Amino acid sequence: MFSYLFKKICFLLASFFILASLTFILMKMIPGDPFSAEQSLNAEAHRALLKHHGLNLSYLQQYKNYISELFKGHLGTSLVYQNYTVNQLIRESFPTSAYLGLQALLFAITLSLILGLVCAFRPNSWSDHLIQIGMALGISVPSFILATILQYFFSIKWHLLPLARWETFSHTILPTITLAALPTAFMTRLIRNNLMQILQMEYVKTAKAKGLHPFTILWKHALRNALLPVLSYLGPLTSVLLIGSFIVENIFSIPGLGQWYVKSVANRDYSLIMGLTLFYSFILMTLNFIVDIACGLLDPRIRIMPVEV
Numbered sequence: 001m002f003s004y005l006f007k008k009i010c011f012l013l014a015s016f017f018i019l020a021s022l023t024f025i026l027m028k029m030i031p032g033d034p035f036s037a038e039q040s041l042n043a044e045a046h047r048a049l050l051k052h053h054g055l056n057l058s059y060l061q062q063y064k065n066y067i068s069e070l071f072k073g074h075l076g077t078s079l080v081y082q083n084y085t086v087n088q089l090i091r092e093s094f095p096t097s098a099y100l101g102l103q104a105l106l107f108a109i110t111l112s113l114i115l116g117l118v119c120a121f122r123p124n125s126w127s128d129h130l131i132q133i134g135m136a137l138g139i140s141v142p143s144f145i146l147a148t149i150l151q152y153f154f155s156i157k158w159h160l161l162p163l164a165r166w167e168t169f170s171h172t173i174l175p176t177i178t179l180a181a182l183p184t185a186f187m188t189r190l191i192r193n194n195l196m197q198i199l200q201m202e203y204v205k206t207a208k209a210k211g212l213h214p215f216t217i218l219w220k221h222a223l224r225n226a227l228l229p230v231l232s233y234l235g236p237l238t239s240v241l242l243i244g245s246f247i248v249e250n251i252f253s254i255p256g257l258g259q260w261y262v263k264s265v266a267n268r269d270y271s272l273i274m275g276l277t278l279f280y281s282f283i284l285m286t287l288n289f290i291v292d293i294a295c296g297l298l299d300p301r302i303r304i305m306p307v308e309v
Contacts, residue, residue: 097242
């Protein structure tokens with residue numbers, strides 16, 4: 001297990017370094033600079049801004065400075081929002097996105113587990129067909145359309161929940177449902193299909209023949225193996241939900257991290273784009289690392305497989 005853990009840590013660090021380098025290169029390939037769109041700037045002021053932010057240096061020197069600051073934990077300073085560092089914007093906005101994402105994640109896991117168990121133990125029943133129809137809609141309907149539908153019925157027509165903003169718990173219900181719809185549908189299908197296959201395997205039939213209680217068979221034998229693919233899916237899913245959906249946060253006027261990503265792209269704020277990209281990638285890689293370790297603990301066969309990046 002120690003060797004498996006060491007290899008995973010090495011690949012994690014190497015992957016993050018490669019990603020940071022690729023992000024820098026891709027941003028420098030974009031024509032122009034963050035201040036080229038400012039019509040009111042004269043040539044002298046334009047050069048002064050480039051020098052102030054170190055953009056007049058050679059690409060190699062900029063890369064060295066960028067990596068050096070990155071190792072110190074500094075993600076840069078915003079080129080548009082003066083006196084704001086990327087670290088500061090993340091500290092102020094990430095808790096909101098994280099709260100909403102964790103709430104959506106818990107809701108999705110709980111609901112998908114319940115629905116998956118119902119479908120697996122009552123296959124081809126009316127409840128199974130009804131749930132599968134709902135899951136198909138959850139996968140196929142885009143989040144911005146679902147958000148609009150929820151706002152129309154629950155806020156405008158029935159006046160049950162707030163339309164938007166971020167103030168009380170009731171303001172979080174509609175965005176939580178919107179964010180959780182797709183992962184709930186996907187995980188429900190995974191749990192249903194995996195459980196139906198596992199319940200037909202010989203070791204489960206042997207456990208039934210021994211007279212074990214159905215709950216014991218489910219908890220100790222079937223569910224553990226059925227949840228392995230779901231656990232692998234939780235890594236990227238959690239990172240997406242923690243960072244926040246850009247579309248959902250904009251529709252519901254949520255002051256999360258997603259709004260800054262949209263603004264950084266619109267304003268060509270290179271430092272903010274690179275910083276948020278690396279922050280998102282760091283969370284994604286870290287969560288995937290945790291999921292890999294958890295899968296290795298649940299299934300020892302995974303530890304002897306070749307480690308992939």
